[in-house]
Amino acid sequence: MKRLLTIACVLIAFSILTLSATDLSPFFRPDAVRVLILSGRNNHDWRTTTPYLKELLLRTGRFDVRVCEEPAGMTSESLAPYHVLVLDYCGPSWGSTAEQAVAQFVKGGKGLVVVHGAIYGFSGLEVLGDGHKPTGIKESPWGEFRQMVGGGWKTTPPKRFHGDRHSFTVKIADSSHPITKDLGASFAATDELYHQMELLPDTKVLATAFDDPKRGGTGQPEPMLWVNQHGQGRVFYTALGHEVPAMQESGFIATFVRGTEWAATGKTALPPDAGCNAQVSKPLRLLVVTGGHAYESSFYSLFDGYRDLAWDHAATNQEAFKNDITGKYDVVLMYDMSQNLDDKGRKNLQAFVEAGKGLVVLHHAIANYQTWAWWSKEVVGGRYLLQKEGDTPGSTYKHDEELVVENAAQHAITAGLAPIHIWDETYKGMWISPTVKVLLKTGNPTSDGPVAWISPYEKSRVVCVQLGHDGKAYRHPAFRELVRRTIFWTAGRLGK
Ligand SMILES: [Zn+2]
Ligand SMILES: [Zn+2]
Missing domain, CATH: 3.40.50.880 (Class I glutamine amidotransferase (GATase) domain)
Structure with missing residues (x-):
């Protein structure tokens, strides 16, 4: 009997192993870049931004996209099918298993895209509450996050996050990068202009915007888009995207979809107008x-x-x-x-x-x-x-x-x-x-x-x-x- 039980246990263990090694390709669009959007809590309106980001990616025909609204349950196994994670999350800590899984995912050579306020989530302080109505903040234990994303606000907590929300010009600082090539010299944003951020020495700025003091700005050019390498992986940060109207600007769309493609693959095949309304x-x-x-x-x-x-x-x-x-x-x-x-x-x-x-x-x-x-x-x-x-x-x-x-x-x-x-x-x-x-x-x-x-x-x-x-x-x-x-x-x- 005992022996039979042992055989049964071995068989169960074997079938679990077989399951984890199962080819998942029938469940995804063939040849698509597989994206997992991490969402479900945010001091921004994730209930509208997450479906919109998903739609932007799907429109291009380049991606297959899933959404996880409970990222705290992530493991290395649950992330394994994906090429890139998109962070539209700013809320409570996920715990070390999930956070380590994300860090390993990136370090192992995959991609991470961090959108707007998501950089705040683990940058030293985390937002508490249901994410829709934050109830407070507490220190985040995930020190690696700032290294991974390549920067964050200068002070913790930040003295200021941004000036007034207004229309401004985003200037391309590096037009040789796959994300920004052929985008022209600048594009328009109607958004919050994040400022007083500090970048790590190896972080590469792709675009900046002049932060007009008349609109509560610093009078300096502020980084709007940047990329960073973490281990073997690629990270793209966009300071843009406060809410859906900001995300429907063609400059946001182009850099977001290409940034996601680049973070996943190291290249971009998508044209500058990919995902924009003009594309059909x-x-x-x-x-x-x-x-x-x-x-x-x-x-x-x-x-x-x-x-x-x-x-x-x-x-x-x-x-x-x-x-x-x-x-x-x-x-x-x-x-x-x-x-x-x-x-x-x-x-x-x-x-x-x-x-x-x-x-x-x-x-x-x-x-x-x-x-x-x-x-x-x-x-x-x-x-x-x-x-x-x-x-x-x-x-x-x-x-x-x-x-x-x-x-x-x-x-x-x-x-x-x-x-x-x-x-x-x-x-x-x-x-x-x-x-x-x-x-x-x-x-x-x-x-x-x-x-x-x-x-x-x-x-x-x-x-x-x-x-x-x-x-x-x-x-x-x-x-x-x-x-x-x-x-x-x-x-x-x-x-x-
Ligand atoms: Zn915002
Ligand atoms: Zn009738």
Whole structure:
């Protein structure tokens, strides 16, 4: 029995060893620089700055990012998968296990980026309390921190941290460094201007800012960006980044993302505008057409928040198609309910779809152009009948129906999206072409069944989505994703 127990213990020990040696690469984006942001306490608003820093890094496509909000639990094992740590933390001590793990991580040849107030956290005094509302300070036992970061405030506690928050110029002091190369001579910051700091002899200043005495400054150039070597590792400090508006300055973004890349790898491949707003050079150009039917204003939120989507709004179909828009937009999304369009407008709309552009017909736009047979039969592949036509009764609608929407086909638009549980308006008695490819369907008896389909129209990609009456749909995450994917697919930017 004892022997069996011993074998069991050896087996358990072996499996733990195997686990710690497990290849973690399937859990990270391939070839990405792996970043761990240490956060969760700060006398700054980490609840907004940490997600923003994460977003800045992800935007570049160069990084994969995790966030740790309880750094006190860190060990060498938990840090091992990462190439660089980003410190957005200013709060109580982590204890010697975690602090040693970080020091070993850096000394062993990896990277550390310290943002703004995070330099204060262990620089001799630490901030107590929940970090949101500091309750006091006490001496920090982590003496190595200052050596690692390459400096800190001259006195402990500092007499002053900074002058007034204002807009100032950051001058590049060393344009040969990978972080600052090709950035030009200077950039603008709107921030606190940290001063009265002291650097260790080997610390290298990359940028400074003149600290205007009229704004409570020292009258001296103060270091804003610096780098330091600690053991085999690289450390980048940015004094900038008091809060998100300060962090959205292009100079902050460029130096932060490149500083993180450099700390991780010793090089920078990212261009000077990496992560900045200008970086999406070719966003999808969308024209949203409304008019002829009321809707809640939260409808517009469907198109917001995507950096690769630039959208305009036309409040009527006449306004939308008064000119040839073939060169101006990639996709038209119709959320209007229109019957009349003059000859010129029809010509322009026809030219747009015949040019191979994308078209999304959303909800009540299925009732558009009742007497324009080419439109509903060939382009849309469906029509809501506004009235009885011969023996065929008019279509019907029902508000606030509880729907379970399921996949009807495998497609890039709907992959992983359904089932969708949603309250929305249903249509019944529509004419739907037998040649459409149904993407989504529901079993609700007040509906025809198909609630999203691809038209057979060959000259351009056309998708019809019956869902989308009001805010209950607009705010449903799956509906939002359905609309987003539909727009990108019709533009040829989302698979086949
Ligand atoms: Zn600050
Ligand atoms: Zn409706």
